[in-house]
Amino acid sequence: MTIDTDLPSNVAADRPEDADQLTAKLRHAAVAALPPERLMPDRQPAYVASWIYVFGILTMSALAVVILTGIVLSIFGPLWWHVSSTGHFVNSLHLWSVELMFFAMVIHLWGKFFMAAWRGRRRATWITGIVAFVLSVGTAFTGYLSQQNFDSQWISTQAKDGINSTGAGAVFNVLNFGQMLMWHIVLLPLIVGVIVAIHVLMVRLRGVVPPFAPPGEPVTSTEPVTIGAATEGDES
Amino acid sequence: MQTLSTALIQVLGSVFNLTGPGHYINWGFIQLSVANLIVIILMVIVFFAAILIPFRRHGGDDR
Amino acid sequence: MSAATHTKKVRRFNPDRDVKEWHGKYLPYDLVKEGIIAVVVVSLLTVGLTVLFGSPDDTPVTVKSWSTANPVDFVQTAITELDGSSGTASYGPPYNATAGASPSILGVSPASFFGVHHPIDTANDFVIAPLKTLPSDPKVQAAISEYNAATPQQQAAWTTAYEKAVANATYTNGTLKVPAGDYGPVGTMMASLASMARSGALDGALMSSRQFYGTDYTKPLMLIADGTYLADLGHAQHLSGDQWGMMNETGNYPGQAWLWLYTMWYQVPPFKTSANADLQVWGLMMVLTLLLALVPFIPGLRSIPRWTRLYRLIWRQHYRDLAAGSASSGRSPPTASSVPPASVST
Numbered sequence: 111m112t113i114d115t116d117l118p119s120n121v122a123a124d125r126p127e128d129a130d131q132l133t134a135k136l137r138h139a140a141v142a143a144l145p146p147e148r149l150m151p152d153r154q155p156a157y158v159a160s161w162i163y164v165f166g167i168l169t170m171s172a173l174a175v176v177i178l179t180g181i182v183l184s185i186f187g188p189l190w191w192h193v194s195s196t197g198h199f200v201n202s203l204h205l206w207s208v209e210l211m212f213f214a215m216v217i218h219l220w221g222k223f224f225m226a227a228w229r230g231r232r233r234a235t236w237i238t239g240i241v242a243f244v245l246s247v248g249t250a251f252t253g254y255l256s257q258q259n260f261d262s263q264w265i266s267t268q269a270k271d272g273i274n275s276t277g278a279g280a281v282f283n284v285l286n287f288g289q290m291l292m293w294h295i296v297l298l299p300l301i302v303g304v305i306v307a308i309h310v311l312m313v314r315l316r317g318v319v320p321p322f323a324p325p326g327e328p329v330t331s332t333e334p335v336t337i338g339a340a341t342e343g344d345e346s
Numbered sequence: 347m348q349t350l351s352t353a354l355i356q357v358l359g360s361v362f363n364l365t366g367p368g369h370y371i372n373w374g375f376i377q378l379s380v381a382n383l384i385v386i387i388l389m390v391i392v393f394f395a396a397i398l399i400p401f402r403r404h405g406g407d408d409r
Numbered sequence: 410m411s412a413a414t415h416t417k418k419v420r421r422f423n424p425d426r427d428v429k430e431w432h433g434k435y436l437p438y439d440l441v442k443e444g445i446i447a448v449v450v451v452s453l454l455t456v457g458l459t460v461l462f463g464s465p466d467d468t469p470v471t472v473k474s475w476s477t478a479n480p481v482d483f484v485q486t487a488i489t490e491l492d493g494s495s496g497t498a499s500y501g502p503p504y505n506a507t508a509g510a511s512p513s514i515l516g517v518s519p520a521s522f523f524g525v526h527h528p529i530d531t532a533n534d535f536v537i538a539p540l541k542t543l544p545s546d547p548k549v550q551a552a553i554s555e556y557n558a559a560t561p562q563q564q565a566a567w568t569t570a571y572e573k574a575v576a577n578a579t580y581t582n583g584t585l586k587v588p589a590g591d592y593g594p595v596g597t598m599m600a601s602l603a604s605m606a607r608s609g610a611l612d613g614a615l616m617s618s619r620q621f622y623g624t625d626y627t628k629p630l631m632l633i634a635d636g637t638y639l640a641d642l643g644h645a646q647h648l649s650g651d652q653w654g655m656m657n658e659t660g661n662y663p664g665q666a667w668l669w670l671y672t673m674w675y676q677v678p679p680f681k682t683s684a685n686a687d688l689q690v691w692g693l694m695m696v697l698t699l700l701l702a703l704v705p706f707i708p709g710l711r712s713i714p715r716w717t718r719l720y721r722l723i724w725r726q727h728y729r730d731l732a733a734g735s736a737s738s739g740r741s742p743p744t745a746s747s748v749p750p751a752s753v754s755t
Contacts, residue, residue: 154438155431157727159403161396164443171447175455192466202464205662207455212667213385214451217393225723226714228705230428240702247667254665260467261659264643267634268650275512275687277519279503280526285631288624320431321724322424322715324731361461364661370647375676377653381663397722403436 172211492568552594
């Protein structure tokens with residue numbers, strides 16, 4: 111195999127750079143914050159050695175299966191799974207992948223809580239994780255409302271009182287199937303996707319939280335913490 | 347072929363049919379479906395298993 | 410960023426907020442391989458659970474199925490829609506302007522603030538307008554005209570009389586038998602509405618009142634939910650609010666178990682008996698969710714992980730390594746430029 115040195119990318123690489131361009135500046139900032147080695151590292155600190163660390167990726171894998179089965183259900187439309195046994199099978203896949211996603215997500219949350227994973231400027235990672243959890247609850251809820259069966263009727267007529275009491279019922283009408291389906295298959299997946307992406311990028315940016323000081327050592331060190339000088343990012 | 351796969355899916359989709367009267371547990375003011383209870387117990391078991399079962403690190407010179 | 414921000418700010422190390430970044434050993438960890446295995450495992454589990462258990466799909470209740478299964482309950486509900494005493498009619502915002510109906514906390518009622526957005530006039534929307542779609546029945550049209558022409562006092566007298574009579578109504582051999590009473594045209598209207606409901610025509614009339622393509626089921630759902638038929642079905646499936654129903658699913662399927670805390674509040678005082686429970690529980694859950702998100706900032710809460718010491722189990726290999734002194738013989742981290750350089754640590 112010969113290498114074509116006239117590939118467009120190679121040509122571009124030889125050109126002089128316009129460093130004051132917004133495009134160039136954005137690229138530099140992105141690469142500086144998340145160089146490829148940090149975005150896709152092949153090594154982790156030695157303390158990353160527990161099965162508890164796999165529940166984040168398990169949650170995301172379940173999310174992938176949820177989205178995939180949801181896409182299949184979307185292709186054939188909302189009525190399909192009520193009239194076709196294949197459709198019902200896909201609906202079952204969708205339901206169980208959701209149950210698995212919450213299963214893994216809750217264990218991931220417990221694990222991160224007991225590791226105090228917000229330490230060392232990782233608070234945004236924690237907060238985006240909680241936001242992702244709350245949004246997932248909302249997405250699952252609108253999914254239950256979009257089933258067009260007894261379950262949807264029951265859940266919507268029960269849930270309306272709580273949502274109406276907050277005033278949100280003025281806009282968010284749980285008895286409106288069309289609106290709930292749109293939230294379930296367009297708006298909420300979009301928002302969940304963005305939040306999960308930010309969450310994962312935050313994990314890569316800040317890294318996996320190091321352990322507490324070992325049992326032998328006093329945990330309350332008197333060592334001062336330096337803020338704002340050493341590395342990038344903000345701090346309050 | 348079409349009917350065979352359809353029949354297969356119908357059989358596969360209902361090895362254990364969970365439709366029917368639900369089973370519930372009452373502890374004081376707590377009312378819980380057996381299905382939810384199993385899910386919650388499994389979550390706790392898996393959580394502690396994840397912590398307790400040794401995780402084999404790769405390439406460590408101490409392993 | 411100005412030069413001033415580069416001035417070093419120094420504060421006390423707090424073990425629940427701060428951490429000494431890692432300068433120790435890095436070991437190979439194949440994230441992509443882990444991801445592929447995770448997708449395979451989750452897919453297999455999903456298919457396995459699907460094959461074993463499937464998913465529920467209980468048929469929905471229609472006005473037709475309700476009025477066929479329990480015609481007396483249907484008529485008893487319908488008269489409350491006409492006289493404005495039903496759950497929907499007295500709901501308040503966002504469905505109608507009934508004063509003082511919406512839950513409030515400390516005199517503030519968010520629902521009242523936002524006002525009516527999905528207006529429902531139960532007498533017209535659930536009874537009179539559907540009946541007007543039966544133009545070929547002059548007896549019904551005459552009854553509607555008579556009812557509409559009457560004074561509010563006369564209407565109330567008729568509906569009250571009918572409500573009393575229908576309490577003892579029976580349904581035998583396809584006929585609704587309501588004891589006689591001085592309820593004027595209301596008897597004809599209710600009988601027609603009941604037969605319209607049993608034929609399935611009322612389902613259509615409630616949906617198509619605005620346009621051909623319907624996706625908004627607010628009106629039929631509100632009507633069905635006003636009866637006791639739907640409530641009884643839900644109660645039998647352990648789905649009621651006072652049965653921790655929000656986290657339950659029909660049949661023996663697991664439900665939204667993650668709603669356990671939300672549904673728990675409805676089982677305990679003071680929410681259990683509060684008229685404002687919905688708003689109180691939602692308010693409480695919003696505060697608790699905010700607390701969960703802000704755990705890293707809250708002294709005490711953020712110390713729980715350190716106090717519980719579960720972390721010693723999670724990181725036991727690391728602490729063993731430290732005790733053995735092996736962590737100090739570190740190897741270079743992957744990116745010397747972007748990650749702090751390897752050095753002897755702790």
